[in-house]
Amino acid sequence: MKTYRSYLHIFLVTGLLGFGACKTSINTPAPSRGTADFSRYISVGNSLTAGYADGGLYLEGQLNSYPSIIAAQMQKVGGGTFTQPLFSTDQADGSGHLILTGFNADGTPKTQQVAATAVRDQITIPGFGNVVLFAKYTGDINNYGVPGIKLQQITYAPYGNLNGYFERLLPGNSPTNTTTYLDFVTAKPYTFFTDWLGNNDALLYATSGGAGDVLTDKAQFSQLYNYSIGQLTKSGQKGAVATIPDVTAVPYFNTVTVGAILAAVQKANPAAKALVINALNADGSHSPRVATAADLIVLTFPTSMIGQPVNTPVGPLPYGLTPYTPIDDKYVLDQGEVAMTQDYVNSYNATIKAAASAKGLAVFDAYAFLNNVKANGLVVDGVNLSSAYISGGIFSLDGVHLTPRGYAVVANEFIKAINKQYNASIPLANVSSYRGVKFP
Amino acid sequence: MRKLILLLFAIMPAIAFGQGFQVNLHGQKQIGMGHTGTGLLQDGASVLFNPGALAMLPQNYVQAGMSPLLFKSDFNPSGTTDQFRTKNKIATPFTAYGVWGPKDARWKIGLGVYTPYGGLTDWGQDWAGKYSLESLNLKAIYFQPTLSYRVTDFLSLGAGFVYNHGTVDLTRAIPVSNSSGQDGQAELKGNGHGFGWNAGAFFKTNVGLTIGLDYRSQVNTTVKNGDAIFKVPSSLQSSFPQPNTFTTTLPLPSTSSIGLGYKPSNKWTLAVDVNFTKWDVYKTLGFDYAKNTPTLQDTYSPRNYKNGWSYRAGAEYKATDKIFVRGGGGYVTTAVNDGYVTPEAPDANRYYLTAGLGYKVTKNLDLDVSFEYEHLDARTQTNIESQLSGTFKTNVYIPGLSLAYHW
Numbered sequence: 034m035k036t037y038r039s040y041l042h043i044f045l046v047t048g049l050l051g052f053g054a055c056k057t058s059i060n061t062p063a064p065s066r067g068t069a070d071f072s073r074y075i076s077v078g079n080s081l082t083a084g085y086a087d088g089g090l091y092l093e094g095q096l097n098s099y100p101s102i103i104a105a106q107m108q109k110v111g112g113g114t115f116t117q118p119l120f121s122t123d124q125a126d127g128s129g130h131l132i133l134t135g136f137n138a139d140g141t142p143k144t145q146q147v148a149a150t151a152v153r154d155q156i157t158i159p160g161f162g163n164v165v166l167f168a169k170y171t172g173d174i175n176n177y178g179v180p181g182i183k184l185q186q187i188t189y190a191p192y193g194n195l196n197g198y199f200e201r202l203l204p205g206n207s208p209t210n211t212t213t214y215l216d217f218v219t220a221k222p223y224t225f226f227t228d229w230l231g232n233n234d235a236l237l238y239a240t241s242g243g244a245g246d247v248l249t250d251k252a253q254f255s256q257l258y259n260y261s262i263g264q265l266t267k268s269g270q271k272g273a274v275a276t277i278p279d280v281t282a283v284p285y286f287n288t289v290t291v292g293a294i295l296a297a298v299q300k301a302n303p304a305a306k307a308l309v310i311n312a313l314n315a316d317g318s319h320s321p322r323v324a325t326a327a328d329l330i331v332l333t334f335p336t337s338m339i340g341q342p343v344n345t346p347v348g349p350l351p352y353g354l355t356p357y358t359p360i361d362d363k364y365v366l367d368q369g370e371v372a373m374t375q376d377y378v379n380s381y382n383a384t385i386k387a388a389a390s391a392k393g394l395a396v397f398d399a400y401a402f403l404n405n406v407k408a409n410g411l412v413v414d415g416v417n418l419s420s421a422y423i424s425g426g427i428f429s430l431d432g433v434h435l436t437p438r439g440y441a442v443v444a445n446e447f448i449k450a451i452n453k454q455y456n457a458s459i460p461l462a463n464v465s466s467y468r469g470v471k472f473p
Numbered sequence: 474m475r476k477l478i479l480l481l482f483a484i485m486p487a488i489a490f491g492q493g494f495q496v497n498l499h500g501q502k503q504i505g506m507g508h509t510g511t512g513l514l515q516d517g518a519s520v521l522f523n524p525g526a527l528a529m530l531p532q533n534y535v536q537a538g539m540s541p542l543l544f545k546s547d548f549n550p551s552g553t554t555d556q557f558r559t560k561n562k563i564a565t566p567f568t569a570y571g572v573w574g575p576k577d578a579r580w581k582i583g584l585g586v587y588t589p590y591g592g593l594t595d596w597g598q599d600w601a602g603k604y605s606l607e608s609l610n611l612k613a614i615y616f617q618p619t620l621s622y623r624v625t626d627f628l629s630l631g632a633g634f635v636y637n638h639g640t641v642d643l644t645r646a647i648p649v650s651n652s653s654g655q656d657g658q659a660e661l662k663g664n665g666h667g668f669g670w671n672a673g674a675f676f677k678t679n680v681g682l683t684i685g686l687d688y689r690s691q692v693n694t695t696v697k698n699g700d701a702i703f704k705v706p707s708s709l710q711s712s713f714p715q716p717n718t719f720t721t722t723l724p725l726p727s728t729s730s731i732g733l734g735y736k737p738s739n740k741w742t743l744a745v746d747v748n749f750t751k752w753d754v755y756k757t758l759g760f761d762y763a764k765n766t767p768t769l770q771d772t773y774s775p776r777n778y779k780n781g782w783s784y785r786a787g788a789e790y791k792a793t794d795k796i797f798v799r800g801g802g803g804y805v806t807t808a809v810n811d812g813y814v815t816p817e818a819p820d821a822n823r824y825y826l827t828a829g830l831g832y833k834v835t836k837n838l839d840l841d842v843s844f845e846y847e848h849l850d851a852r853t854q855t856n857i858e859s860q861l862s863g864t865f866k867t868n869v870y871i872p873g874l875s876l877a878y879h880w
Contacts, residue, residue, distance in 0.1 A: 057547040057868045059851055061554050109554060132652075135708045414550075415604030415859035416648045426648060449552075461552040463601050468650040472706035 064110045067457030069271045070224040071112035075175050076100030077218050077265065078229035080434060081443075082178030083198065084117075088431035089130030089149075090180055090198065092120045097437035100176045100227060102444035102462050103451075107225075109460050118170040118202055124151035128167065128180075128198075131430040133423070135473055142423055144430055158194055158208055167201040174202060177218040183233040184257050185249045187214040219264055226265050226272035227447060229399070231258065231385065235378050239280040240433065242331055243313065243370035244363040248377045255384045262388045273395035273451050276382040280374050282403040284422035285432035286329040286366060289336065298339055298354070308339075311359040313369035321356040327368040332422070332432040334364040395454035397447045413442065414465040426469035437467040495728075495750060496591050497783075498540035498566045501841035501875040505829015506787025507801020509744035511673075511732025512685035516839070516877050517570030520585035520619050523685040523732070524631030525673030527572055527581045527621030537569040538875025540843070544594060545870070546819055550601045550863040551853070557600035564593035568875070583619040585633070588612060589689075590725050592818050603646040603656070605859045606816045610642040613694065613725060617671070627677045635669040637725065639694040647713075651706040661719055661760070663699015667692040669725075683734040691727040691754060696720065701762055703769075712768035720761045724754045739791070744801075746785040752778035752808035774858060781808040787827070797831035799843075812857040819865030821852040837880050845871040 076082050076098075083090055084098030095101075095117055104115030120127045129149035136142055154166040179199045186192045193203045193210030200207045203217070234249035265272060280286060291308055298305045308324040338360075342349040345357040353360040366374070382400055389396045405411075406427065407420040418439075419425040422432055427439035435443065441464045448459045500518030503510035510522035517534030519526040542564040548557045566588040574581030595608040614637065621631030641664070647657035669692035676684040697720050703713035732746040755778040761771045787801025802825060809820040829843040847869035855862040 055545065055868060055870065057545045057558065057866055059547050059549040059556060059864050059866045061549055061556075064554055133708070412860040414601050414861055415856075460554045461550070463550065463553065463555060465601050465603060465648075466599065468654045468656075469648060471650045471652050471654060473652055473708045 062458070064458045064460050065456075066107075066110040066112075066459070067452070067455040069451065069455035069457055071107040071110060073113050073175070073223040074100075074104055074107055074115060074225045074227075075177060075218060075223045076103075076227045076229075078178045078227070079182045079233050080178065080180035081232065082176065082227075082229055083180050084176075084178065084440065085180045086429040086431070086434045086436065087130040087132065088146075088429075088434075089126075089128040090120075091127035091130045092122065092125040093437075094130070094434075095119050095127075097440050097467060098176060098178065099435075099440040099444040099447065100178070102441055103227065103447055103459075104175065106444070106448055106459050106462055110457065115175045116173040117176040118172075118174050120151045120168065124168055126150040128152070128165075133430060133470060133472060156207055161195055164195055164200070164207060165197045166207060167197050170201055171204075177202070177214075179214065181233060181237075182214060182230070183237070183249060184231045184254060184261070185234055187230065187257065187261060189213060193217075215261055215264055219267070222268070224270060226270060227274070228262070228265060228272060229275040230261070231277050231381050234381065235277060235374055236280060236433070239366050239370070239374050240285060240331065242361075242363040242365050243367070243374075244361075248374065251377060251380045251384075254381050258381075258384050259388050262392055262394070266392050266394070271394070271455060273397060273447055273454070274385055274389045275397040275447070276385050276400040277378050278399050278403040279378060280366070281329065281371060282407045282420060283433050284420060284425065284428050285332045287407075287420065288332050288422040288432060289330045289334055291324045291326055291328055291330060294330065294336055294339060297336070302340065305340075305354055308353050309356055309359040310353075310365045310367055311362045312365075312367040313373070315369070319362060321359040324360070324365070325368065327371065329366040329371060330360075331364055331366070334360075393454070395447075395450040397443075397450045399443070399446075402446055411442070414463075416465060418442070423470050430470065436469045438464060438469045441467040495781075496542070496566045496588055498542070498845075498871060498873060499568055499587055499589075500536075500570075501538050501540075501829060501843040501873050502789075502797075502799065502831060502839075503787075504540065504827055504843035504845055504871075504873055505799030505801065505831070505841065506742075506744055506789055507785045507803050507825075507827050508783075509732055509734075509746040509785050509787040509801060511687050511730045511746050512675075512683050513732065513734040513742065513744050514675075514683065516879065517572045517583065517585075518568065520570045520572060520583040520617060520633070521568070521587055521589075522730075523673035523675055523687045524583065524619045524621055524633045524671060525629055525687070526675035526685055527583050527619060527631050528574070528579060528623035528629040529675055529677065530572055530581065532879040533574065533581075534570060534572040534877055534879045536571075536839075536875060536877030536879075537567070538841070538873060539565060539567045540845075540871050540873030541565055542593075543870045544592070544867065546594065546596075546816075546865060546867040548596075548600065548602060548816065548819070548863055548865055550861075551855070553863075555601065557596060557602070560595040560597055562593050562595045564591060566591060579623045581621050583621065583633070585617040585619065586614065587617075588614055594817060596816055598646060598656075598658075601863070602816045602859070602861045604648055605645060605856070605861050607644040607646060607658070608642075609644075609817050611640070613637050613639045613692075615692070627679075629675045630673070631675075632672040633670065635671060635690070635692055637667040637669065637692045637694050638664065639666065639696065639723065640664040641696055641699070647703070647705060649705055649709055657703065657705035657709075660702040660704075661699060662702065663696040663719070665694050665696035665699075667694035667725070681736045685730070685732040685734070687728075687730045687732070689728045691751070692725040693722055694725055695722045698763070709768075712766045714764040714766060714769070717769075718763040720763075721759060723758075726751045726754050741791075742789040744787050746783075748783045748785065750781045750783070750808065753780050754778075755808075775813070777810055777813060778808045779810055782806045789831075795833040797829075799829035799831065800827065802826045811854060814852060814854040814865060815856060815859075816861070816865070819849070819852065819867055821849040821865065821867070823847055823849040825869075837878055839877040839879070841875050841877070843871075843873040845869070845873070847871070
């Protein structure tokens with residue numbers, strides 16, 4: 034009996050110890066920085082780099098910017114602290130931004146603008162126009178993303194007076210600034226950079242329907258890009274660059290389609306045969322023609338304008354349905370404009386890849402990646418992501434910039450490119466812990 | 474006019490119960506000996522191990538046991554250093570058997586209540602695979618009345634009828650954030666039943682060798698009108714109509730076993746079993762919702778399981794007239810093909826080691842304890858449906874205790 038008791042005792046104790054204390058673990062190789070040094074990482078770029086989302090720059094977007102996600106992962110391989118020029122929590126809504134408030138009966142979304150909380154002032158710059166100024170940020174900066182900036186503007190000394198997002202980071206007040214963006218970002222030593230500039234050189238033309246902006250000259254783009262990469266790598270710094278997405282890969286141009294508008298018009302007015310737009314001709318002039326599926330309507334087009342009477346020399350005619358009353362150019366990136374934009378983007382991307390190759394930099398081919406997402410979708414951790422507006426999960430409410438989940442996907446693509454180029458093994462971020470669009 | 478088409482939000486509940494969901498905890502004496510028992514006459518657990526053996530049992534039995542089970546899984550997503558672990562939740566497989574027949578009669582009747590399939594996995598709401606699964610609690614309780622007849626002194630046969638009562642409770646995140654950034658959640662909860670049968674034969678030889686054959690049929694368990702609860706932001710609720718119900722069928726596969734027992738001396742009992750589980754009946758998993766919307770469609774997920782084998786061996790040593798020491802182990806091949814591994818039961822080839830101790834409290838009462846350690850090989854996979862990519866590794870710890878009264 035005594036023997037039995039001691040047996041049982043030993044048995045149960047051993048059993049229960051194993052039971053509670055053992056932790057199942059998978060051995061993972063220690064992550065490595067490879068041949069790169071992430072001790073001070075800076076990010077150079079535009080709105081995408083700043084964490085702009087839902088048509089504005091605001092705190093939650095900043096906190097989920099792709100550079101901040103990359104930096105957090107870099108810290109697992111010896112990366113340094115990464116400081117962003119965040120809006121304060123009192124000014125969390127920043128420049129103001131869109132929120133989704135619900136859906137109409139036909140399934141179309143309703144959005145609402147949240148007011149800005151970080152506006153400091155507004156000034157008028159002669160010969161330029163009004164500039165909204167934001168609460169100044171003082172302190173260290175690793176994320177130099179400036180919404181709206183074009184590559185074309187990075188060596189333009191007065192630019193710090195014209196862009197409120199850049200002005201916010203500078204010590205001086207508009208209109209007294211003279212520091213170029215490129216000088217500003219390279220002023221303090223760094224060991225690694227990401228550079229995603231150049232989108233706005235094509236995108237601002239495209240989002241204005243080819244009417245409110247111009248494409249940056251290809252030769253100028255090439256000259257500035259090579260110069261800026263030369264400056265960024267002047268002390269032997271390593272880095273990663275990204276190509277410019279095809280403008281037609283974003284929901285801003287793919288959500289409101291000619292076919293959908295026409296179908297809605299024909300419901301009320303079966304006689305309507307076609308939409309008419311003011312399209313670009315080969316010689317650069319514009320003239321009315323019937324719209325086709327190859328013409329892209331911008332997301333912000335107020336479709337209620339269609340069919341409204343417009344006064345013309347031949348009397349009142351319905352908007353968008355006759356050659357006398359075509360849809361305004363600013364709402365349409367027509368086929369010719371799409372082709373021209375794509376031609377420029379291809380040229381820019383050739384420049385970017387050549388420059389990266391010459392300096393041995395990592396390349397995240399955002400052009401190829403987003404076109405692939407558009408064509409095939411992307412399944413990550415059990416989530417079906419796509420380029421669709423709202424439901425796709427990647428693009429935010431403005432149809433151009435990304436959701437936190439979209440930025441996490443981008444961060445991982447950068448990390449993969451960096452790992453490959455520099456023989457590193459920066460761990461990937463957990464995409465499923467970042468949200469898509471918020472639903473009410 | 475911003476045309477919105479809400480995509481399918483991948484509402485694909487995936488009950489993937491591999492060998493991992495086959496619970497082989499059917500009697501403390503048998504667990505101690507590496508889950509052997511098809512070819513042995515140990516106690517009332519023969520109701521399950523081999524209904525053909527009942528009529529050979531020298532006595533009548535009433536017994537019950539429980540084997541609290543801790544399933545500890547770890548997931549490391551590919552390309553990361555993250556480790557996500559299942560929460561410490563204790564499942565409680567149990568057994569209860571009764572065997573009775575008149576003294577010296579050629580027949581015995583028996584009743585078994587046991588849990589041959591089940592799973593309790595809780596990964597929590599913050600892990601990389603939350604859109605595949607947050608938690609699953611699946612239980613199948615079999616009720617089996619049995620009749621056995623001794624044809625001759627060296628051969629007995631038996632058969633039983635099986636009624637299964639199954640319950641399932643599955644949760645997973647839905648990738649739609651509410652205004653505070655939290656995911657939606659789907660919960661599928663219901664119970665169902667199924668029927669099956671089993672049969673066995675038991676041979677005694679005159680050289681101390683005993684042989685058992687056992688077949689347990691497939692039991693299709695249909696969950697009808699289970700609750701399908703979708704918590705989503707209110708603006709999307711119409712796409713996920715509430716209340717809603719679902720119907721699904723789980724084919725709990727058949728198993729065939731052959732077992733040998735051998736007594737080289739009156740101190741030792743040795744046993745081996747080979748067990749074949751016909752998992753390939755599990756081709757697809759379908760969920761049929763009572764109310765569908767463009768977003769919430771019925772789903773059919775491929776499973777394409779392959780048949781599984783397990784090889785078991787064990788020994789019992791009679792240390793004194795009252796004390797029995799047992800040990801055993803086995804190897805089990807996975808039922809889940811590459812590309813189909815899911816977090817419900819991250820199946821892989823596995824081995825297990827067992828130990829047990831029996832004590833005769835009185836002439837009529839046995840107290841048995843057992844302990845089992847199971848190790849599932851690390852398995853690195855990208856699931857073809859969810860693209861969830863990473864390495865799973867699992868350990869299982871199972872102590873157990875039973876009391877058997879015999880006369």
